[in-house]
Amino acid sequence: MNNTRMISYREAVAEAIAEEMARDPRVFLMGEDVGVHGGAFAASKGLYDKFGPERVRDTPISESAIVGAGVGAALTGMRPIVEIMYMDFMAMAMDSIVNQAAKVKYMFGGRAQVPLTIRTAFGAGRGNAAQHSQSLESWLILIPGLIVVMPSTPYDAKGLLKSAVRNNNPVIVIENKSLYGSTGEVPEDEYVVPIGKAAVRREGRDVTMIATSRMCNLAASAIEKLSAEGIDVELIDPRTLKPLDMETIAQSIAKTHRVVVVNEGHNTGGFSNEISSKIMDHCFFDLDAPVIRVASEDVPIPYNSVLEAEVIPAEKDILAAVKKVMAF
Amino acid sequence: MNRQMDAELLIDHFQTMLRIRFHEEAIKKLFAQGKIGGSTHLCIGQEAIAVGVIGLLKKEDYIVSTHRGHGHMLAKGGQLKPMLAEILGKNDGYCKGKGGSMHIASIELGNLGANGIVSGGLPIAVGSALSARMRKTDQITVVFFGDGASNEGNTHESMNLASLWKLPVLFLFENNHYAVSTEISRSMAGSMAKRAAGYDIPFTEVDGNDVEAVHFAAEEVIDHVRSGNGPFVMQCNTYRMEGHYFGDAMVYRTSAEVEEWRKKDPILHVEQLFRERSILTADEIASLRAGIQAEVDDAVAFAENSSQPALDSIFSDVYSEWQ
Numbered sequence: 080m081n082n083t084r085m086i087s088y089r090e091a092v093a094e095a096i097a098e099e100m101a102r103d104p105r106v107f108l109m110g111e112d113v114g115v116h117g118g119a120f121a122a123s124k125g126l127y128d129k130f131g132p133e134r135v136r137d138t139p140i141s142e143s144a145i146v147g148a149g150v151g152a153a154l155t156g157m158r159p160i161v162e163i164m165y166m167d168f169m170a171m172a173m174d175s176i177v178n179q180a181a182k183v184k185y186m187f188g189g190r191a192q193v194p195l196t197i198r199t200a201f202g203a204g205r206g207n208a209a210q211h212s213q214s215l216e217s218w219l220i221l222i223p224g225l226i227v228v229m230p231s232t233p234y235d236a237k238g239l240l241k242s243a244v245r246n247n248n249p250v251i252v253i254e255n256k257s258l259y260g261s262t263g264e265v266p267e268d269e270y271v272v273p274i275g276k277a278a279v280r281r282e283g284r285d286v287t288m289i290a291t292s293r294m295c296n297l298a299a300s301a302i303e304k305l306s307a308e309g310i311d312v313e314l315i316d317p318r319t320l321k322p323l324d325m326e327t328i329a330q331s332i333a334k335t336h337r338v339v340v341v342n343e344g345h346n347t348g349g350f351s352n353e354i355s356s357k358i359m360d361h362c363f364f365d366l367d368a369p370v371i372r373v374a375s376e377d378v379p380i381p382y383n384s385v386l387e388a389e390v391i392p393a394e395k396d397i398l399a400a401v402k403k404v405m406a407f
Numbered sequence: 408m409n410r411q412m413d414a415e416l417l418i419d420h421f422q423t424m425l426r427i428r429f430h431e432e433a434i435k436k437l438f439a440q441g442k443i444g445g446s447t448h449l450c451i452g453q454e455a456i457a458v459g460v461i462g463l464l465k466k467e468d469y470i471v472s473t474h475r476g477h478g479h480m481l482a483k484g485g486q487l488k489p490m491l492a493e494i495l496g497k498n499d500g501y502c503k504g505k506g507g508s509m510h511i512a513s514i515e516l517g518n519l520g521a522n523g524i525v526s527g528g529l530p531i532a533v534g535s536a537l538s539a540r541m542r543k544t545d546q547i548t549v550v551f552f553g554d555g556a557s558n559e560g561n562t563h564e565s566m567n568l569a570s571l572w573k574l575p576v577l578f579l580f581e582n583n584h585y586a587v588s589t590e591i592s593r594s595m596a597g598s599m600a601k602r603a604a605g606y607d608i609p610f611t612e613v614d615g616n617d618v619e620a621v622h623f624a625a626e627e628v629i630d631h632v633r634s635g636n637g638p639f640v641m642q643c644n645t646y647r648m649e650g651h652y653f654g655d656a657m658v659y660r661t662s663a664e665v666e667e668w669r670k671k672d673p674i675l676h677v678e679q680l681f682r683e684r685s686i687l688t689a690d691e692i693a694s695l696r697a698g699i700q701a702e703v704d705d706a707v708a709f710a711e712n713s714s715q716p717a718l719d720s721i722f723s724d725v726y727s728e729w730q
Binding site for chain 1 (some may be wrong): 469471500501502503504505506510512513514515519520522523524527529530531532533534535536537538539541542548560561564565567568571723724725726727728729730
């Protein structure tokens with residue numbers, strides 16, 4: 080990490096793809112508007128000029144065929160990266176993801192592999208309304224055979240994507256729409272971020288806060304305010320949702336005995352429930368208080384920005400959750 | 408068209424068709440004995456298509472199969488023992504008992520899998536064809552789909568993409584007239600010919616119960632696809648002689664209709680050609696039949712004696728390892 084520079088999350092994504100494509104001729108990118116246009120969020124900007132239309136393929140709007148073609152190419156010696164522009168559009172590709180990509184290896188008795196990376200963008204807070212804002216990660220963690228990662232920093236966006244491309248399983252990389260313009264330090268030199276390892280973003284002794292993607296950044300600023308009030312919060316970014324790094328989470332809870340989980344998915348059936356339930360399984364006797372969850376309300380994401388802000392987790396919700404868990 | 412297949416090739420195809428037929432008949436017996444559970448879909452009556460088309464492929468070409476896919480696998484070089492072991496859920500099966508009838512596959516043999524999802528394989532075929540082109544090989548992919556799958560969005564997305572990118576895919580439309588209980592006239596608007604034309608894909612239609620007709624049509628079609636001219640749609644008309652599944656009461660069709668198709672049995676048709684052309688005598692045909700039946704009986708015994716997979720195997724093969 081000697082030489083680093085500040086780059087954006089979207090530049091980090093594009094760098095990861097470019098490096099992996101340069102390293103391995105089997106790697107290619109395909110999706111809607113990823114080529115000439117450089118991606119709906121400019122996360123593949125410059126790749127088309129660098130690698131050409133054969134390896135940076137603009138596709139028709141056919142999500143199921145795009146992912147299914149990724150499965151077919153992965154089964155026969157390629158290492159595709161496919162993009163689903165908005166996570167909401169994954170609904171159109173669910174058969175290819177759930178019934179094909181995830182299950183081929185197992186159904187075929189292990190005699191096949193699907194080294195497929197599926198990138199997608201999620202998240203509310205931008206006025207995109209109900210069909211372009213969802214956090215559907217809990218749909219995916221349900222499915223054995225899938226790996227699911229969710230980077231919150233440019234460093235992780237690059238390092239996790241590189242690991243995903245090198246992994247011999249289907250890996251879903253869930254990027255955050257609101258984070259593409261955020262910047263952070265990224266090494267000049269080659270590196271990867273291992274799949275399955277959480278990051279402790281801040282050490283603290285009073286509460287363990289587990290927060291995913293943009294919620295982790297929101298949590299970080301809330302935690303600074305709490306620090307001024309004398310509440311010392313440890314912040315964990317799981318980075319990989321499946322398989323979840325319970326070891327890092329359990330170590331922290333053994334120290335703090337209190338937990339707040341912040342995730343943008345809905346209150347019912349969202350990823351916060353999965354973390355909470357795993358904590359019950361692994362850490363029950365370390366807890367001094369129930370796990371407090373901060374999640375989106377159980378309503379579709381509304382368009383109006385005031386209404387939208389009310390539905391998704393905000394700083395005030397995080398502060399209130401910490402006060403609540405500290406009251407026990 | 409009075410072109411005739413070479414006698415030796417016809418005998419060879421006849422044997423593969425018998426192997427498929429007797430394999431399926433063996434499954435019927437095993438099912439009746441309660442030794443097979445779940446869904447097992449038989450391709451009795453459709454053997455000429457699998458054999459006529461796949462018989463022209465190279466070993467390294469790909470096929471993408473369907474839930475009614477035993478014939479495709481056997482025609483692509485699948486062996487009876489691991490086939491039947493898989494269908495009985497045994498350790499020696501192609502998928503170590505984890506896939507069963509609807510998920511038989513062998514990447515080595517170029518079968519990218521039967522598929523339990525109607526139309527699930529079409530996008531996969533687009534991907535294997537794209538992969539072949541990117542790897543600069545001349546491999547082609549033949550994807551089988553039925554009248555049921557023809558109305559799924561996947562089919563349309565895949566035809567569009569394959570045509571747009573001029574990929575080496577043969578869309579092999581096996582029209583067996585029934586999607587579970589629904590006859591094609593009650594499920595399909597327009598025709599496959601018009602649909603193919605809509606995507607600028609050339610189209611041909613043959614009698615799928617006539618192995619020679621399938622063979623000669625497929626020869627031209629495969630040549631077109633392998634030569635880099637893009638995809639082709641080939642429609643083979645046939646009939647699902649059995650129910651959709653074992654025990655299907657088939658209230659949706661008449662026995663007269665079934666009997667009419669029984670007269671067009673693809674295996675009896677080849678036997679008739681043998682007699683007409685004096686290729687084989689009745690005794691020689693009987694002897695071939697007995698030989699294949701013995702192979703199948705031997706494979707059934709092997710499969711029944713194969714061990715159950717170990718209990719802890721449930722946890723293996725979910726993921727490939729990573730560091």
